[in-house]
Amino acid sequence: MDNLRDLYQSVILDHNKSPRNFGNLEDANRSAEGYNPLCGDKLSLQLILDDDECVVDIRFTGMGCAISTASASLMTEYARGKTLSEILETMNRFHELLTGNPNEQGEAEDLGKLAVFSGVREFPARVKCATLSWHTLQAALDDGDKVATTE
Amino acid sequence: MTTTQSAPSARDDTQTTFDVEAVRRDFPIFQQTMRGKPLVFLDSAASAQKPRVVIDRMSDFYLNEYASIHRGVYQLSEVATFEFEKARGKLARFINAANPREVVITRNATESINLVAQTWGRKHLERDDEILLTGMEHHANIVPWQMLCGETGAKLVVVPLADDGSLEAGAYERLLSDRTKLVAIAHVSNALGTINPVKEMIASAHAVGAPVVVDGAQAAPHMAIDVQDLDCDFYAISGHKIFGPSGVGILYGKLAHLDAMPPYQGGGSMIHTVSFEKTTYAEVPARFEAGTPDIAGVIGLGTAVDYLNGIGMAAIEAWEQELLAYATGRLSEIPQVRLIGTAPNKAAVISFVVEGAHPHDVGSILDQQGIAIRAGHHCAQPVMERYGIPATARASLAFYNTKRDIDALVDAIHKVLELFG
Numbered sequence: 001m002d003n004l005r006d007l008y009q010s011v012i013l014d015h016n017k018s019p020r021n022f023g024n025l026e027d028a029n030r031s032a033e034g035y036n037p038l039c040g041d042k043l044s045l046q047l048i049l050d051d052d053e054c055v056v057d058i059r060f061t062g063m064g065c066a067i068s069t070a071s072a073s074l075m076t077e078y079a080r081g082k083t084l085s086e087i088l089e090t091m092n093r094f095h096e097l098l099t100g101n102p103n104e105q106g107e108a109e110d111l112g113k114l115a116v117f118s119g120v121r122e123f124p125a126r127v128k129c130a131t132l133s134w135h136t137l138q139a140a141l142d143d144g145d146k147v148a149t150t151e
Numbered sequence: 152m153t154t155t156q157s158a159p160s161a162r163d164d165t166q167t168t169f170d171v172e173a174v175r176r177d178f179p180i181f182q183q184t185m186r187g188k189p190l191v192f193l194d195s196a197a198s199a200q201k202p203r204v205v206i207d208r209m210s211d212f213y214l215n216e217y218a219s220i221h222r223g224v225y226q227l228s229e230v231a232t233f234e235f236e237k238a239r240g241k242l243a244r245f246i247n248a249a250n251p252r253e254v255v256i257t258r259n260a261t262e263s264i265n266l267v268a269q270t271w272g273r274k275h276l277e278r279d280d281e282i283l284l285t286g287m288e289h290h291a292n293i294v295p296w297q298m299l300c301g302e303t304g305a306k307l308v309v310v311p312l313a314d315d316g317s318l319e320a321g322a323y324e325r326l327l328s329d330r331t332k333l334v335a336i337a338h339v340s341n342a343l344g345t346i347n348p349v350k351e352m353i354a355s356a357h358a359v360g361a362p363v364v365v366d367g368a369q370a371a372p373h374m375a376i377d378v379q380d381l382d383c384d385f386y387a388i389s390g391h392k393i394f395g396p397s398g399v400g401i402l403y404g405k406l407a408h409l410d411a412m413p414p415y416q417g418g419g420s421m422i423h424t425v426s427f428e429k430t431t432y433a434e435v436p437a438r439f440e441a442g443t444p445d446i447a448g449v450i451g452l453g454t455a456v457d458y459l460n461g462i463g464m465a466a467i468e469a470w471e472q473e474l475l476a477y478a479t480g481r482l483s484e485i486p487q488v489r490l491i492g493t494a495p496n497k498a499a500v501i502s503f504v505v506e507g508a509h510p511h512d513v514g515s516i517l518d519q520q521g522i523a524i525r526a527g528h529h530c531a532q533p534v535m536e537r538y539g540i541p542a543t544a545r546a547s548l549a550f551y552n553t554k555r556d557i558d559a560l561v562d563a564i565h566k567v568l569e570l571f572g
Contacts, residue, residue, distance in 0.1 A: 125515075
């Protein structure tokens with residue numbers, strides 16, 4: 001069960017059961033749909049980006065596995081109040097955490113709560129579950145309405 | 152076959168005459184462990200494991216007999232051609248086709264269905280003609296017809312499903328009409344396990360003059376197939392699901408249909424004569440077999456069929472039905488498990504959802520216990536939509552599975568509940 005406890009840390013289980021920022025955002029000026037065609041996970045992301053390129057509010061809807069739901073929940077929690085450049089930097093480090101060399105320490109500490117996804121690295125088939133919400137966020141930030149897929 | 156007691160860990164003490172332990176020894180993959188545990192392989196509906204005889208036959212063919220076929224001016228090619236055509240004969244007998252020429256070699260059931268759509272379909276279908284399908288079809292028996300509809304203006308008509316995963320009573324007969332120009336139906340649903348009453352459905356279709364394509368990919372591993380008794384017009388099988396190699400499949404077609412059909416792909420082998428002015432096409436089945444096929448694969452598939460005949464499809468079906476009943480009973484003991492597909496007539500395919508846990512999470516947790524299942528939409532998204540779920544976990548059985556495997560599955564589902572409960 002050890003690997004499983006690494007994958008399904010209590011923070012992940014908690015955010016899966018009670019996702020934060022779940023719902024629609026009425027005044028959203030950016031949105032994107034995320035879709036993982038392999039497993040059918042769907043995610044709809046809406047956010048408000050102000051003139052200073054800061055995410056002032058963000059919400060999501062959709063259904064998926066515990067990893068993708070918790071990832072969307074924690075991602076929205078992280079992104080609220082962050083600037084575009086901060087988000088892009090974290091996005092890269094988060095991706096490193098999931099796919100990079102496990103011996104390279106450091107990145108996990110800077111990622112705060114997002115580090116709970118470090119166990120996903122041991123489950124290559126599940127990496128896309130954890131990155132779906134981030135791909136979708138990127139699509140929303142890139143410009144306007146887009147559909148992001150993990151493929 | 153000797154009489155054995157069912158596995159000691161299994162809860163019931165049914166006497167069975169099926170020596171599953173002997174069968175398992177025929178499959179080298181069961182000698183290994185997965186994540187430090189014995190491999191519990193419950194994904195045979197996706198692709199089945201291979202007995203050593205198939206692996207050895209293909210290896211032996213490559214080592215000693217390999218050459219191009221149907222070109223033979225030298226002995227090696229004659230031997231290879233003989234072995235290839237012998238395999239075709241075995242496949243014809245396996246499904247009780249009247250003539251080996253009715254067996255077309257393809258890559259898989261998907262290609263078999265596409266072949267019918269692109270040859271028979273293009274020739275016969277016109278605007279507003281109807282193709283009748285069921286709501287439980289695999290994408291391979293939906294998309295080729297949809298593409299054909301796009302080209303011809305024909306329409307898809309879909310037989311709806313009842314809550315238990317059977318076809319809605321009376322709906323098929325109601326939707327059949329003189330507008331129906333083709334019926335395309337799964338013999339067994341890959342997502343629900345439902346066995347459709349295809350023989351009766353074929354008779355009804357013929358009564359309105361519609362030929363029937365049966366997607367037999369999920370039926371052939373579980374039961375004896377008799378295409379003459381079914382009276383189907385076409386029957387598609389994937390070799391890799393009947394314990395043969397991946398990359399080969401067959402299309403059965405009644406000779407009268409095949410003879411009248413235009414070619415599928417152009418190339419070598421499928422021609423009679425070629426000049427830049429005009430090409431005349433080869434006889435059936437060569438007309439549908441352009442290019443060099445997977446020669447060793449076809450020969451390996453012939454050996455797989457020999458192997459199945461040695462055990463006997465009736466014995467296989469009986470053992471799998473015993474396993475299915477055992478698995479259904481044990482899974483029903485867990486209140487948080489809901490079976491998707493509870494038709495009275497089922498093959499050993501068990502789709503389920505676990506309350507509070509997404510099928511992918513179930514799949515990952517089971518994998519940690521050395522248990523391989525499928526999680527997802529099983530290439531049958533309309534089925535998922537029908538039952539209002541994004542995906543299911545699916546345990547699919549073959550004759551090499553044991554009650555011990557089912558017990559491991561049930562124990563692992565309890566671990567899921569521990570984590571997610």
